[in-house]
Ligand SMILES: C[C@@](CO)(OP(=O)(O)O)[C@H](O)COP(=O)(O)OP(=O)(O)OC[C@H]1O[C@@H](n2ccc(N)nc2=O)[C@H](O)[C@@H]1O
């Protein structure tokens with residue numbers, strides 16, 4: 001069976017408090033975008049994982065798909081071994097949730113392929129154990145996310161009439177690095193309300209709390225965001241913990257010069 005895990009962007013991201021478990025409370029809007037990996041699972045004699053496309057840091061046995069397999073196997077001991085092939089296209093360390101999407105789509109695929117009988121809530125509970133933003137990809141629709149980023153409220157948000165471009169500069173930001181540098185601050189207005197404003201007002205009101213210190217550590221990312229505004233973006237922001245930056249435009253922008261140093265995805 002083959003599935004196509006997609007990426008997400010964050011529209012607004014406020015880190016509001018440090019939690020007793022060392023994680024942080026945040027509030028953000030997750031929006032799915034059309035950048036895809038390819039994930040294939042077939043029944044096999046032994047469990048294995050291989051990948052093609054972009055290099056994935058870390059050992060194959062630690063890949064989130066393999067972690068997902070072991071998690072399910074504990075509760076579904078009759079699961080047979082599988083051969084997993086992942087073709088990696090979604091940039092890594094980009095704030096696009098690529099690894100989390102792989103894990104969530106792996107759980108959905110296994111549920112369907114082996115008729116495990118889980119509903120969405122049950123699959124989300126497994127996904128939460130693999131990563132804070134993993135559960136989002138089970139339902140995979142625009143949501144307001146809060147607490148660790150793993151509790152959700154649906155939001156009405158449709159960007160299909162705009163051209164969303166995504167730029168991945170040559171920089172890598174780890175999620176832990178992003179959280180380490182931020183000072184949690186409660187918000188007056190939540191992103192849940194702010195995304196209902198006209199898009200032209202977002203620039204003034206919707207921010208990503210990681211940008212300030214990540215831009216200082218990686219000035220190239222600040223430069224990409226500035227370029228997107230120079231080319232007419234109505235709104236531009238780093239996605240999640242970075243390093244990717246998206247811009248929302250009325251129509252397709254000319255980003256040819258950025259293509260020389262960055263991966264550019266149009267109409268995501
Ligand atoms: C920042 C966000 C925003 O959408 O995503 P990315 O931009 O990386 O995709 C998420 O909060 C990332 O979620 P995810 O990537 O699943 O995080 P995890 O693997 O669970 O955690 C990685 C590390 O990030 C920190 N972490 C993560 C989530 C959270 N609410 N508080 C935290 O402090 C912890 O230091 C943790 O060890």
Ligand SMILES: Nc1ncnc2c1ncn2[C@@H]1O[C@H](COP(=O)(O)OP(=O)(O)O)[C@@H](O)[C@H]1O
Pocket residue numbers: 056057058062063064065086091092093094095096097098099100102103174175241242243
């Ligand atoms: N299937 C996977 N795809 C990408 N990264 C993975 C995967 N499994 C584990 N990882 C690990 O997760 C880290 C973060 O990956 P990713 O989810 O793409 O980043 P981001 O924090 O930008 O959403 C990688 O550096 C890698 O070590």
